[in-house]
Amino acid sequence: MSNGDDDPADASEEVDADDAAAADEPEATAPTLPDEATEESLTEYLDEIEAALEDAETEADLDDVEALLADAEDALTDADLPDPDEDDEDADDPRGELEDRIAELREGVEDARGPYAEDVVEAIETAASTLEDTEWTADGHEDAAEAVRTFIAAAADAVDVEAVEEDADAADAILDEVAETDADDAAADETDETTDAGGAAGAVPVAELVAALDAVADEIGGAGLDPDDDAETIAALLEAADALESDLEDAEEWDDLETHEQLRAQGYYDVLGHYKDYPVEWAALKEHEAQGNVDMILLALDSLQSEFMERHCLEAFERMGKRGKTEASLEELLGRAGKRDQFAIRILGKMAAEEAVETLLEYVDEDSNPQLQKATFKALGEIGATDAVGPLAAKLEMENDHVRPLAARALGLIGDTRAIDPLADALAGDASDDVRAAAGWALRQIGTREALEAAAEYADERSFIVQTEAEKAKAALDAAATPA
Template sequence: MSNGDDEPADASEEVDTDDAAAADEPEATAPTLPDEPTEESLTEYLEEIEAALDDAETEADLDDVEALLDDAEEALSDADLPEPDEDDEDADDPRGELEDRIAELREGVEDARGPYAEDVVEAIETAASTLEDTEWTADGRADAADAVETFVDAAAEAVDDAVEADAIETDPDAADADDGADANADTDGESDAAADRIAVLVDALDAVAAGIGDADLDPDDDAETIAALLEATDALEDGLEDAEEWDDLETHEQLRAQGYYDVLGHYKDYPVEWAALKEHEARGNVDMILLALDSLQSEFMERHCLEAFERMGKRGKTEDSVEELLGRAGKRDEFAIRILGKMAAEEAVETLLEYVDEDSNPQLQKATFKALGEIGSADAVGPLAEKLEMENDHVRPLAARALGLIGDTRAIDPLADALAEDDSDDVRAAAGWALRQIGTREALEAVAEYADERSFIIQTEAEKAQATLDAAATPA
C-alpha cells in the first residue's frame, strides 16, 4: 500500500483485511450441555453438535466433537426419560432414538476424519499383494509394470523427495523377454524371469510405501498431498485390475500360450487337445499331460490323460504326477490306484495300506492288492498274507498274486498253506503262481508236489515249478 508521497505507510496504519473480517464474525458458541437433560434439551444439544461437526475443519475439531458426544452419551445415561410401553410395538422410545442419533453422529465423525498416510500405505501394500498373488500373462506383466511406474512417478511428484522416482527401472524389454511364460511354464528360466520381474515391481512399491511412511504426513497440513497419493493409488488399482491375468484367458488360449499345441504338425485325431496329448505321451512330456488334466475339464480328456499315465507306467512318474494321483487315490479312485501301481510309486504305499482291510469294497481291494504287488512293498507282506484267509474267493487270488509280485520269502508259508487248504482252485493256483515268482527252492518244492493234482490249473503250476527245479539241478 502507498501513502501518496512514496513514503512507507506507518505500521500502525496497516490493516489486515482478513483479521478485520474475522473480527466482524461472531464467535461460534460451543454447545452447552443441559443441566437437567430431558428429551427436548438433549435433542437440541445433539443438533448443536451436528452443526459443530459440519463446521469442523481439522482433526482437533473432530476430537472436540467426539468429546461432546461422550458428554451427550453420559448425560443420556443419567436422564430420566419415559420408557416405551412393552405391549405397544409402535410406542415411542425416546432413549433409543437419542442413542441412535449419537451413534449416527459418531459415524459422521469417523467419515470426516482423514484421509491418512496410513491409508495410502495400506493401499500400496494391497497392490503389492495383488502383484505377487496373481498369475499374469506376459502382456499382463507389461501392463502391471506400466501401472506401477506411473504410480511411482505420481507419488514422487506428490511427496517430493520422500519417494524416489527411479525406485523402479523402466525397462520394457525386461517385461517382454519372458513372453509366453507363467507360473506353470515348463522352462525354469522363463518362470524365473517372470518371478524376477514381479519381484522388481513389488520392491518398487515397498520403496514408495517406506518413503511415504518416512514423510510423516499430517492429515491436516498435508491433506492435499495425501489426497493426491490416494488418487494415484486408485489409478494403480485400476491399472492392475485391467492388466491381463491367466484366468482372463480361455482354456485353449492358456494352453497355446504355454506351448501345449506346439507338438502338433499334421494330425488326424480330434479334438486337437487329444491329438496333442498323444504326442506328449509319446515324447514323455509329463508336465504337459498334467497341464491338460488340470485345464481341460471334460470326462473325455480326463480319461485319456489318466490312460496316458497308465500306459507310460514308470516313464510317467514324477513328483508332480505322483502328487496328482495320490490326491485322487486318497478319494478311493481305483483308476489312480492302478496307475500308481504301474508307476511303482513307493510314495503310495502308506495310502494303499489303509485300503487293504476294506472288505466291503472288493473292487477297491483288488486295485489296491495289485498296486501293492507292482510297487513291491515289503510293508504290505503281512497285511496281504492275512487276506489269504478272507471270505471273498474273488479277492483272495489277488492277494496271493500280489505276494508273488513282491517276492518276499516271508510269504512262502502262508502261500503254501493256501495252496494246500483253500477250497477255491483259483486261489490255490494263484498261490502256486506266487510261490513260483518267489522262486526259492523251498517255494518251488511247495508247488511241485502237486503235479498229480486233479485241477489242471494247479497241475500246470506244479509242472512249471518242477521244470524250474530240474533245470537248476542240471549241470550247465
C-alpha cells in the first residue's frame, strides 16, 4: 500500500518490469497429435484440447478445437488398444472411455458457441406461433399485444437497425390508437361493446401482431450480426425474446378459465331474463334455439361435457332442421356422422344436408348394423339424394324385412322416377305387407302417372295397408283425370 512518499520513477520501473516479464512468457502452444496413439498419449492430447476449449474466445477458436477433436477421433480409430474382457463386466474399456471423452468435448464446443442471430429469429418465430395458435380471452389478448410491443421496443433498443425502430414506432401507434378507441367506445356505451375472435372490441387482430413479429425477425436475420463482434447485442435480443415468451405464457387464454366463466365471457347467458328451467345452461340453450343462435348451441355442445347437455344440444339442432344448418354446425355433425353417430345422421337428414351424402352412402350396405341403415336411409331420403337411388333400390331385396320398408320410403322421398320399376317389383312380389305398403306409399310420393298406376293396381288387395295405399293412388289418378 502506498504511503504517499513513493517515487513515481519507481512505479514506472515496476510497470516496465511487469511488461518485460509478460513478454518473456512463452506463448501457449497448440495441442500436438501424438506420434504413437496409445491410451496415455491420447488422454494427454485430449487434456490439451480441453484446455484449449477453456481458453477459446471466438468462433474461430472453437472451429480450431473442433478440428483437433476430429484429429483425435481419427487417431483413436487407428489406435491399437486392447479390447475389454467380455466375461468381466467391470473390465476397463479404454477405447470406449476415450470415445466418451471426445463426445463430451464436442458437446462442450457446441455449448460454447453462439448465441447467434438465428437463435433470436427462431425464438421470435416460436412466439409468433404461440400468439397465432392460442385462443386468448379479451384480457389475454390485450396482454399479448402489450408483450409484442414491449419486445419490439426492446429489440429496437438492442439493435441499431432503422427498420426495427420503425416497427417499434408502428406498433406503439397501433396499440395507442386501439387503446383510445376502446376508451371512447366504453365511454359511449359499455353495453354495445362487442368481442371479436381476437379478444376485446377494437383489439389489434392477431394477424397484425404476428406480422409485426415476422417483420422484426426478418430484419434481425438480415442484419448480419456477428456472434463474436455483436455478442452483447445478440444476448440482449435473446433476453427480450425470452421475456416475450414468458409474457405470452402469463397472458390469459380461454383454457385457463372454468367452463362457466368461458360461457359467461362469450355471452352464452346473456339471453336469460327470468327463467324456471334448471340447470341455467339448459334454459339458455332453449333461448338460443328459439333465436336461431347456432354458434351458441355449438359453444354449449363443445364446452359442457355432460350427456344431458349434449343430448339437448343435438335435439335443438334436430328441431331447428334447415334453420340450424351453418358451415360450423355441418362440420360438427359431419365429424360425428363419420363415426357412425346415428343421432348426427338423423339431424343431417333434417337439415337436408347434401354435404353428408358421400359419407352416408358408405353406410347403405352395413347389413350387420340395421339401426345405422335405418337412420341412413331416412336421412338420404330427406336430403333427396339422387345418387342414392341405385344403392337404395338394391336394398329392396335385402333379407331384413324391418329395413326394407325404410329403403322404399327413402326412394319415395327422393322422388326419382328411376325408382318406379324396383318399387313396383317390391309391391308385386315382396313377402312382407309392410314392405309392399311402403313401396305403394313411395310410388304415390313420386306421383307420376306411371307410378300412380303401378300402385293403384292393388286397390282390391287383401292386405288392408297395401289396399289403402292403392286406393289413395287410384284417387289421385281420378282427380288428375277430372277436368277442373
